[in-house]
Amino acid sequence: MSVLDSLQPGEPVSYLVAFVLPALDAIFPVLPSETVVVALGVATAGSSDPRVALLVGLAALGAFAGDNLSYLIGARFGPAAERRFFAKPKGQAAKEWAVRSLRRFGIQLIIVCRFIPGGRTAVTLTCGLTRYNYRRFLAGTAMAAVIWALYAFLIGRLGGKVFEDKPWVGLLMALGIVTAISGIVELIRRIRARRRPPAEDA
Numbered sequence: 001m002s003v004l005d006s007l008q009p010g011e012p013v014s015y016l017v018a019f020v021l022p023a024l025d026a027i028f029p030v031l032p033s034e035t036v037v038v039a040l041g042v043a044t045a046g047s048s049d050p051r052v053a054l055l056v057g058l059a060a061l062g063a064f065a066g067d068n069l070s071y072l073i074g075a076r077f078g079p080a081a082e083r084r085f086f087a088k089p090k091g092q093a094a095k096e097w098a099v100r101s102l103r104r105f106g107i108q109l110i111i112v113c114r115f116i117p118g119g120r121t122a123v124t125l126t127c128g129l130t131r132y133n134y135r136r137f138l139a140g141t142a143m144a145a146v147i148w149a150l151y152a153f154l155i156g157r158l159g160g161k162v163f164e165d166k167p168w169v170g171l172l173m174a175l176g177i178v179t180a181i182s183g184i185v186e187l188i189r190r191i192r193a194r195r196r197p198p199a200e201d202a
Contacts, residue, residue: 004167007036007043009051014040018055019062022149026066027073029121033063034152038178041156042171046164060149063114067124067141074128085125094118098126110140114148115185152178 007014017036025033037059044052074081086095101109102123110127113119127137159174160167 004039004043004171007040009044009047009049009055014043014055015058018058019065022059022062022145023066023069025063026070026120026124029118033059034148034178035175037149037152038156038159038174039171041153041158042160042167042174043156045157045160045167045170056149056153059153060145063148064141064145067110067120067145068138070121070124071128071132071134071137071141074125075131076128078129081125082129085121094122095126095129098122099130102126102130102132107136107140107143110137111144111147112185114144115182116189117182117186 005011007017018040021031021033021036025031037056040055040059044055082095086092098109098113098119105112109123113123124141126132155177156171156174159170159172159177161170163170163173
């Protein structure tokens with residue numbers, strides 16, 4: 001049985017990875033949660049099984065749970081969480097960017113950060129550290145989770161449909177699209193940051 005075969009609706013492991021990896025990815029960004037959801041789309045591209053919707057729902061629920069776990073860690077273990085995740089200069093820069101951007105964009109940032117490499121962890125933890133309004137955070141993460149799960153799954157499904165006889169090629173194509181989109185979002189973020197007037201840093 002191939003890895004893609006194990007992600008079919010009839011396989012118990014597919015439900016486990018659909019929920020667990022997106023949940024843990026908020027704290028351990030090295031986990032390939034987006035890759036897994038894309039792979040679910042590829043693996044089920046030819047399926048009309050209604051349980052496919054359950055897999056997408058679990059991915060969204062896992063992402064939502066992970067975001068809120070990250071918030072609670074930031075709120076509950078403030079200084080320790082900051083030392084753990086933001087101790088290095090790169091981490092401090094990420095936190096400063098998150099604080100600045102949250103002040104300016106609010107819920108919009110909570111949604112968009114899912115498509116910025118490393119942005120999810122930086123933003124959700126910072127929301128907890130700064131005690132960002134939790135109702136607004138819940139609304140933002142709920143929308144972000146649904147958008148992200150559908151986005152990753154549908155791109156995977158597209159790859160699986162285009163390369164129905166070569167699912168691994170479809171997976172690579174879908175991952176290439178996802179990577180390109182993330183790169184474009186990050187590029188736009190960097191350009192906007194460079195154009196920001198100095199007064200906004202005050």
